[in-house]
Amino acid sequence: MDISTAYKDNNYKIHVARDILRDRLETYTGRYESVYYIIDENVYDIYKETKLSFIKSPLVVTGGESFKYVSPLMHTMEELLASGIKRNSLIVVIGGGATGDAGGFIASIVLRGVDYIHVPTTLLAHDSAIGGKTAINSEHGKNLIGAFYRPKAVIYDLEFLDSLPESEVLSGFGEVYKHAMLNSPGLFEELVQATSDSIDVSMLPPFIIKGIETKMKIVLEDEHESGSRKFLNLGHTLAHAVEYKYKIPHGQAVMLGIIAALYISNELNGTDFNLDEHIGYMSRHGYPVNLLREMDTGEMMQLMMKDKKNHRNDYISYIVFKDKQTLEVKDINTANLEKILKALKERI
Amino acid sequence: MDISTAYKDNNYKIHVARDILRDRLETYTGRYESVYYIIDENVYDIYKETKLSFIKSPLVVTGGESFKYVSPLMHTMEELLASGIKRNSLIVVIGGGATGDAGGFIASIVLRGVDYIHVPTTLLAHDSAIGGKTAINSEHGKNLIGAFYRPKAVIYDLEFLDSLPESEVLSGFGEVYKHAMLNSPGLFEELVQATSDSIDVSMLPPFIIKGIETKMKIVLEDEHESGSRKFLNLGHTLAHAVEYKYKIPHGQAVMLGIIAALYISNELNGTDFNLDEHIGYMSRHGYPVNLLREMDTGEMMQLMMKDKKNHRNDYISYIVFKDKQTLEVKDINTANLEKILKALKERI
Ligand SMILES: NC(=O)c1ccc[n+]([C@@H]2O[C@H](COP(=O)([O-])OP(=O)(O)OC[C@H]3O[C@@H](n4cnc5c(N)ncnc54)[C@H](O)[C@@H]3O)[C@@H](O)[C@H]2O)c1
Ligand SMILES: NC(=O)c1ccc[n+]([C@@H]2O[C@H](COP(=O)([O-])OP(=O)(O)OC[C@H]3O[C@@H](n4cnc5c(N)ncnc54)[C@H](O)[C@@H]3O)[C@@H](O)[C@H]2O)c1
Numbered sequence: 001m002d003i004s005t006a007y008k009d010n011n012y013k014i015h016v017a018r019d020i021l022r023d024r025l026e027t028y029t030g031r032y033e034s035v036y037y038i039i040d041e042n043v044y045d046i047y048k049e050t051k052l053s054f055i056k057s058p059l060v061v062t063g064g065e066s067f068k069y070v071s072p073l074m075h076t077m078e079e080l081l082a083s084g085i086k087r088n089s090l091i092v093v094i095g096g097g098a099t100g101d102a103g104g105f106i107a108s109i110v111l112r113g114v115d116y117i118h119v120p121t122t123l124l125a126h127d128s129a130i131g132g133k134t135a136i137n138s139e140h141g142k143n144l145i146g147a148f149y150r151p152k153a154v155i156y157d158l159e160f161l162d163s164l165p166e167s168e169v170l171s172g173f174g175e176v177y178k179h180a181m182l183n184s185p186g187l188f189e190e191l192v193q194a195t196s197d198s199i200d201v202s203m204l205p206p207f208i209i210k211g212i213e214t215k216m217k218i219v220l221e222d223e224h225e226s227g228s229r230k231f232l233n234l235g236h237t238l239a240h241a242v243e244y245k246y247k248i249p250h251g252q253a254v255m256l257g258i259i260a261a262l263y264i265s266n267e268l269n270g271t272d273f274n275l276d277e278h279i280g281y282m283s284r285h286g287y288p289v290n291l292l293r294e295m296d297t298g299e300m301m302q303l304m305m306k307d308k309k310n311h312r313n314d315y316i317s318y319i320v321f322k323d324k325q326t327l328e329v330k331d332i333n334t335a336n337l338e339k340i341l342k343a344l345k346e347r348i
Numbered sequence: 349m350d351i352s353t354a355y356k357d358n359n360y361k362i363h364v365a366r367d368i369l370r371d372r373l374e375t376y377t378g379r380y381e382s383v384y385y386i387i388d389e390n391v392y393d394i395y396k397e398t399k400l401s402f403i404k405s406p407l408v409v410t411g412g413e414s415f416k417y418v419s420p421l422m423h424t425m426e427e428l429l430a431s432g433i434k435r436n437s438l439i440v441v442i443g444g445g446a447t448g449d450a451g452g453f454i455a456s457i458v459l460r461g462v463d464y465i466h467v468p469t470t471l472l473a474h475d476s477a478i479g480g481k482t483a484i485n486s487e488h489g490k491n492l493i494g495a496f497y498r499p500k501a502v503i504y505d506l507e508f509l510d511s512l513p514e515s516e517v518l519s520g521f522g523e524v525y526k527h528a529m530l531n532s533p534g535l536f537e538e539l540v541q542a543t544s545d546s547i548d549v550s551m552l553p554p555f556i557i558k559g560i561e562t563k564m565k566i567v568l569e570d571e572h573e574s575g576s577r578k579f580l581n582l583g584h585t586l587a588h589a590v591e592y593k594y595k596i597p598h599g600q601a602v603m604l605g606i607i608a609a610l611y612i613s614n615e616l617n618g619t620d621f622n623l624d625e626h627i628g629y630m631s632r633h634g635y636p637v638n639l640l641r642e643m644d645t646g647e648m649m650q651l652m653m654k655d656k657k658n659h660r661n662d663y664i665s666y667i668v669f670k671d672k673q674t675l676e677v678k679d680i681n682t683a684n685l686e687k688i689l690k691a692l693k694e695r696i
Contacts, residue, residue, distance in 0.1 A: 109494060
């Protein structure tokens with residue numbers, strides 16, 4: 001299936017299907033004088049003799065998040081320049097969200113910008129395929145250096161997901177779950193039913209596509225200044241703290257963060273989300289829900305305070321549900337928030 | 349005088365006058381939560397107790413071209429992040445074209461882009477104030493990494509030019525001379541007359557302003573795909589080779605390159621530029637015209653071949669005059685070009 005972005009300009013296609021990489025790529029590469037491939041080393045190791053065997057002399061880069069730093073980035077940039085990259089060259093970035101973020105950033109600044117195509121290989125792709133954000137990490141935090149720079153296409157060949165380690169499936173699925181909640185109670189119900197026993201990646205494509213559409217809708221609304229882009233951070237406030245403290249994959253932390261957001265919505269806005277259902281579902285699939293019981297709420301509060309961006313000191317902005325379908329950003333007094341988190345701890 | 353850019357969007361003002369820095373800055377800074385200053389160390393040393401004394405805790409960066417490399421750039425970027433720069437902060441970059449290029453690039457990628465204002469302190473400003481190019485150097489050449497990113501304003505306080513070393517005046521003036529030629533024979537005549545005895549910086553403002561307007565016109569035409577932006581490279585083909593070989597400042601090399609371009613126009617297009625007048629003028633003002641007599645034409649040819657971007661191997665694209673007022677890009681056979689340069693050598 002092909003989805004087209006709906007920006008004002010610079011739109012691109014997101015191709016989503018199994019075993020499409022080579023064919024789809026060919027429809028683009030002909031327009032360029034030369035094509036350079038930047039590939040996550042773990043992905044290349046798995047597919048170099050099969051799906052990726054058609055690629056001659058790729059730039060194989062260090063796997064996952066470790067590529068998102070200045071030094072490996074500059075190394076790859078100098079390699080591109082050494083091999084004579086031109087303004088009308090194309091860069092194809094093959095890997096997960098991390099490789100996509102750093103590879104897209106390289107494309108945005110080498111020769112002041114060349115075209116690039118992202119070929120995502122993880123479940124997170126449905127998230128990073130929209131929004132045009134590229135970035136690397138600074139000494140002072142994640143994603144602090146980067147650019148808004150859209151790809152010319154996203155070729156999401158779902159076959160890559162076959163080799164994804166279980167813990168990465170759980171992590172990427174966190175964002176699928178989130179996007180389903182952001183979309184509608186109906187879609188969310190369908191997702192939970194389709195995955196009630198286990199998260200079978202082959203069941204996910206319809207939800208991945210809906211997830212892409214949901215994010216596109218929210219990003220577009222925000223271009224009209226509604227501020228709704230913040231809703232994409234559902235679950236992320238506590239998640240960042242949990243992720244930092246317990247070193248669990250991002251999307252797994254988001255799942256725990258969603259539980260907290262639902263609990264807070266019930267407490268402060270009188271919604272009636274069935275916490276036990278969410279908790280049961282997550283435990284069954286292997287998410288480390290126990291961390292919500294173990295966490296030191298004081299420490300979590302401190303991390304959340306440090307993380308938050310330019311706001312009043314005694315409040316934390318939290319994304320919560322106003323009612324079953326509507327989100328809002330709520331400023332919660334820190335003392336009150338800690339009390340609620342303590343209660344959640346008991347509740348788990 | 350205030351000039352407004354005439355792009356489709358994201359326009360900004362270029363304020364040109366003496367002693368305007370503090371007043372003009374104040375009309376912008378109020379809109380931002382915080383303001384960070386990046387200042388060329390040579391400029392700061394000269395003005396820290398006078399014009400720049402109002403600035404508290406600036407980031408003073410290594411002077412001129414030495415700042416245009418990844419390592420000093422990242423150092424300054426981490427300093428900005430350490431001191432808590434936000435999306436709605438403003439960066440003010442004070443220095444010549446080099447500081448402007450690197451400082452503008454920092455602004456374009458820190459937190460995926462914050463606003464910046466350039467305060468140029470050299471004669472080259474009239475060139476870098478238009479075009480939105482920011483860049484740093486790679487191991488493989490100048491300006492190979494960067495972004496197109498426009499400032500929110502350019503505040504060109506001409507008082508800074510008072511302290512400019514003579515050789516920098518000569519260099520920056522090279523581009524003023526070039527822009528006058530690109531504008532019209534009339535403006536060029538006026539410039540030569542106004543500077544016939546010496547290059548007195550206080551005489552230049554009208555020509556600086558015309559230069560900015562000329563570049564703006566050409567850059568805009570090129571947005572409509574006419575390719576005329578290449579004309580801005582008048583004199584640059586040979587200049588890059590001379591600059592590289594003899595380590596003279598860029599704008600001085602451009603002046604020698606202009607002589608070559610005029611000679612070639614006379615030879616190949618039958619124009620009647622008065623070479624002796626140009627050569628006499630340049631020698632009188634201290635440009636190293638003798639290098640055109642000393643140069644090894646074979647070596648110059650090799651450097652020009654290496655420098656040129658994606659074109660046929662036995663030709664070099666040269667910006668020449670078709671007639672007194674009209675420029676064109678001409679592909680000149682390399683053997684022929686070397687013959688002409690040899691003849692020029694004899695002619696000097
Ligand atoms: N740009 C955006 O809009 C956006 C959105 C969300 C997240 N992100 C970024 O994405 C990153 C996380 O992305 P991710 O979850 O895809 O992780 P990742 O790219 O770090 O990959 C996770 C691990 O899986 C491996 N891997 C990737 N594909 C594989 C495959 N098909 N088979 C086997 N192993 C494979 C990688 O080598 C790595 O070790 C973060 O840096 C985050 O900041 C960006
Ligand atoms: N972005 C663009 O469109 C554009 C256009 C042309 C050139 N450039 C770039 O600009 C750079 C050259 O700029 P430049 O000629 O301004 O040189 P520069 O910025 O390197 O400055 C030259 C020297 O003069 C010193 N200096 C600067 N201002 C001074 C002052 N007021 N008094 C005393 N000393 C002073 C600097 O410390 C430096 O040592 C190159 O890197 C070139 O690539 C960019």
